[in-house]
Amino acid sequence: MKSTFHALVMEKGETKPELSVRDWNIGQLPEAEVTVKVAYSSVNYKDALVGIKGSFVKSYPFIPGIDLAGTVLQSEDSRFKEGDEVIVTSYKLGTGHCGGYSEMARVPAEWVVPLPKGLTLKESMILGTAGFTAALSVQKLEDHGLKPGQGPVLVAGASGGVGSVAVDILAKRGYEVAAATGKTSAHDYLKRLGAKRVIGREAIVDHEQKSIRKTEWAAAVDPVGGKTTQYIISTLRYGGAVATSGLTGGTEVTTTVTPFLGRAVSWLGIDSVFCPMDLRVKIWERLASDYKPEHLTSEIVREISLEEVPRALADILEGKLQGRTIVKM
Known part of the structure; x- marks a missing residue:
């Protein structure tokens, strides 16, 4: 497991947060049971409230991003093992806990949803929160x-x-x-x-x-x-x-x-933030089967890099984005 990686980091500016992609050290991630190599994240209205307006964030530096999907690198919880593909959305991810705009993340095990059969990691983030x-x-x-x-x-x-x-x-x-x-x-x-x-x-x-x-x-x-x-x-x-x-x-x-x-x-x-895990898993399973959109990969999605996230956050706040924008790490 490499010790440094790229992340979109927020610093507290004089009038608004300052965002930049920089090297981050694994030791700077919050303590939690599951370490994930992030493959994709996504852009949501709430991400813009965090990244542009500084809403919810109480301490800096901070990594925003309320969604992530990736592969487990290490787990202290027996429900997850190295190589498992997983989804994490909502809870305090990207608001009170360093989030998905990062090549690596460490999250509480009770936030983690196994990627259901019928969805790829990319598709799960086209959906996202x-x-x-x-x-x-x-x-x-x-x-x-x-x-x-x-x-x-x-x-x-x-x-x-x-x-x-x-x-x-x-x-x-x-x-x-x-x-x-x-x-x-x-x-x-x-x-x-x-x-x-x-x-x-x-x-x-x-x-x-x-x-x-x-x-x-x-x-x-x-x-x-x-x-x-x-x-x-x-x-x-x-x-x-x-x-x-x-x-x-x-x-x-x-x-x-x-x-x-x-x-x-x-x-x-409708609350997606603290939705109970049994219902959360059920909804993700339906999104992989009978609820899976017909045009998920053909019409709804636009893919960007980590460096392009700040512009996308400003655009979604101004109502300029259409469909879903995902971030490939």
């Missing part, structure tokens, strides 16, 4: 009773990571998908993923503060939040549900009890 969140959203909606043929399913923020994967999974499973995006350039892309209809982002924003409207959607995947969530709740069909997983559109939601009482709708919260 965003794909996991999309699949968890679909799983929760189907657990709630959603079935194909019940009506259109809306995907908000559809050209982003969560949205792109959700569109693909839902279309593969036979749902009539309506994809909402603010990017006119993404319309053909979303139709290739399986969306039957593409609508503008502003069409699903509650500017009028109306808690009830004409019904439209059997269900919705919502990685946006804010006034978009307000609109979705006001337009769900009787018994419908919205699975909310993000806050790019804001954290405040104003509604009334009317749609919940009059239409029996449900608002489902």
Whole structure:
């Protein structure tokens, strides 16, 4: 095991974090049971909050990256051995614990998921936290009773990571998908993923503060939040549900009890960070089988180097990225 490797390191600057690729020593990694040779990581909105805004990080220097996939080099836990291919996403990885933007990482064993059959390490990071969140959203909606043929399913923020994967999974499973995006350039892309209809982002924003409207959607995947969530709740069909997983559109939601009482709708919260391990493993296994997107490697992905990560973080914060961006070590 080599003692030095490349990592994207954060230092605390005067006004914002400073990011640079540099040599890092294995002795500088945090103490934990499993040491991983990282093959791929990915770019998520939360990574941008860390790397550009300095959110969550309490001590420097620090290695960001909330996702990683790679091969076990050393393990103090009997569940994992040298050569095992594994995935680590969420928990405190890349926020309170040095993360995946590094050729090597050391992580707690209870965070580690064995790579399921049906996925490569690269595919697991094309999915990453965003794909996991999309699949968890679909799983929760189907657990709630959603079935194909019940009506259109809306995907908000559809050209982003969560949205792109959700569109693909839902279309593969036979749902009539309506994809909402603010990017006119993404319309053909979303139709290739399986969306039957593409609508503008502003069409699903509650500017009028109306808690009830004409019904439209059997269900919705919502990685946006804010006034978009307000609109979705006001337009769900009787018994419908919205699975909310993000806050790019804001954290405040104003509604009334009317749609919940009059239409029996449900608002489902989606948490990928501390999702229980039994459910986490189940979702990854489904992402390797019946939930595996049809266009995972052909449409959704762009690959970059570690040196290109800072620019990608700035781009995702500005809403410029489409689909998923992965980082090859």
